[in-house]
Structures are given as structure tokens and as C-alpha cells.
Amino acid sequence: MEKVFTIEIPDYKTHACLVEKREQKYYNRCSRIPQKYRNNRYDFNSYGILSEKSTAQPVIANPRTIGKPILKEMDGLAILSGKMRKKEALEIVRKVGRYYADHLQRLKIPGKLQKVTIEIINTPVDGAKDLQNLGWLLVKVVREVLIEGGFMDKTLDQSFKGFEIRSIPSAMNSERKMIFNFYSESKRRSAV
Numbered sequence: 001m002e003k004v005f006t007i008e009i010p011d012y013k014t015h016a017c018l019v020e021k022r023e024q025k026y027y028n029r030c031s032r033i034p035q036k037y038r039n040n041r042y043d044f045n046s047y048g049i050l051s052e053k054s055t056a057q058p059v060i061a062n063p064r065t066i067g068k069p070i071l072k073e074m075d076g077l078a079i080l081s082g083k084m085r086k087k088e089a090l091e092i093v094r095k096v097g098r099y100y101a102d103h104l105q106r107l108k109i110p111g112k113l114q115k116v117t118i119e120i121i122n123t124p125v126d127g128a129k130d131l132q133n134l135g136w137l138l139v140k141v142v143r144e145v146l147i148e149g150g151f152m153d154k155t156l157d158q159s160f161k162g163f164e165i166r167s168i169p170s171a172m173n174s175e176r177k178m179i180f181n182f183y184s185e186s187k188r189r190s191a192v
Contacts, residue, residue, distance in 0.1 A: 001114050001161075005182040009103050012120075012178040014134075016095040018088065019070040025061040026050065076136040097141045104145045104180070111184040113151050115161040116142060119179040121168045135165035142180065 027033055027050035037050060037059060045051045051058045060066070074096055078084040084092075118138055142163070146152040152160070161183075170176065 001183045001185060003181050004109055004111070004184040005107060007103060007107065007180040007182075009100075009178045009180075011176055013074070013096070013099055015071040015073050016092045016099075017069050018072050018091055018095075021067045022062070022065050022070060024063075024066045026058045027061050031061065074134055074137055076134055080136070093137065093140070096137060097144060100138065100141045101145050104142065104149075107145075107149060107151065107182070109151050109182055109184055113146065113160065113182065114185055115164065115183040116146075117164040117166065117181040117183070118142070119166050119168055119181070121170050121175055121177050121179070135163075138165070138178075139163045 027037070029044060029048045031050070033050065041053055042050055042059065043053050045056065045058070049058045072088065072092055074092060075084070079089040079092070118135060120134070143152065147154055
């Protein structure tokens with residue numbers, strides 16, 4: 001078995017963007033109204049939205065988060081255990097899959113694929129996180145890309161050794177990267 005192809009992803013993603021820009025929200029009759037809006041300057045309009053009496057402008061309930069993205073950490077354990085909503089989990093897997101599929105498009109493997117190793121070079125701060133759960137997500141995504149590319153069958157045969165995930169701590173934050181190594185059967189046959 002020999003290494004036939006390596007793909008390196010510098011500064012890999014640890015979060016998936018679920019929503020690009022958040023929309024503005026307004027206070028309605030059922031909302032919990034903050035104390036500063038409980039006076040005679042504010043009242044509910046005909047639609048049931050809290051607005052200022054003098055200008056008739058509706059009061060925005062989320063002024064700090066308008067236009068900011070919703071980022072969710074890629075957590076394989078939360079997806080597997082069901083702590084995350086199904087729709088949210090599927091969206092994260094789809095976005096992560098698209099991100100890594102873009103990097104794995106240039107993959108060329110001569111011969112039959114035997115093994116895939118994923119080396120996650122991370123900082124000591126990231127090392128506290130459970131990288132095996134991130135690895136589970138990566139294995140799922142890489143396997144789907146390999147099946148779509150025709151490098152691997154849906155049913156695993158005896159020659160495929162599987163996926164191996166290694167975490168390598170680094171001293172500097174700039175060295176954070178992910179390396180995919182693909183191994184294929186060697187072309188040289190040893191005499192038995």
C-alpha cells in the first residue's frame with residue numbers, strides 16, 4: 001500500500017453558516033416587552049406590533065443581530081445523540097459536505113483505494129474539543145465524495161482498510177490545517 005494522493009486544507013472550517021443574514025424581528029402583543037418600552041411613548045399599531053406613537057416606526061426587537069450570520073459549531077456528538085434538531089443537523093452536514101467536496105474535487109487515485117487517513121493539525125485550545133466527533137462527520141462526507149467520484153463502491157469490499165483519524169497538536173494558530181492522505185494498492189507486486 002502506498003500513498004498516492006494528498007490534499008491539504010489550511011485553516012479548515014469548524015463552524016457551518018446556517019443563515020447568511022438574520023432578519024429583523026418586532027415586538028408583538030405576545031412578546032415580552034422590555035421596561036424601557038412600557039410607557040406612553042409606545043403603543044401597538046393596528047397589526048399588533050409595538051411602535052412609537054409619534055413616528056409610527058415599529059420597534060425592532062433584535063437590533064444587534066440584524067444582518068449577522070448564524071454560525072453553528074460542527075458537533076458530531078450533538079448530531080448523533082439527537083441533541084440538535086434534525087433540520088439543523090441536516091443543514092450542517094450538507095454545508096460541511098459542500099465545503100469539503102469542493103476541496104476533494106481534484107482527487108485522482110490510480111488503482112483501487114485501500115485506506116484514507118485524516119490528519120487534523122490543531123491548536124491546544126482546539127485540542128480540548130472532541131475531534132473524534134468532527135472526524136465522524138468528515139468520514140461521512142469523504143465517503144460520499146469518494147462514492148460519487150467512482151473511487152469507492154457503496155458496499156465496502158475486503159481490500160478497503162477504512163478511515164484513520166489522527167489529531168496532531170501544533171504550537172501556533174497559523175499552523176491549523178487538515179491533511180487527507182489517500183492510499184492505493186501498490187503497482188509493484190512482491191514475489192512470494
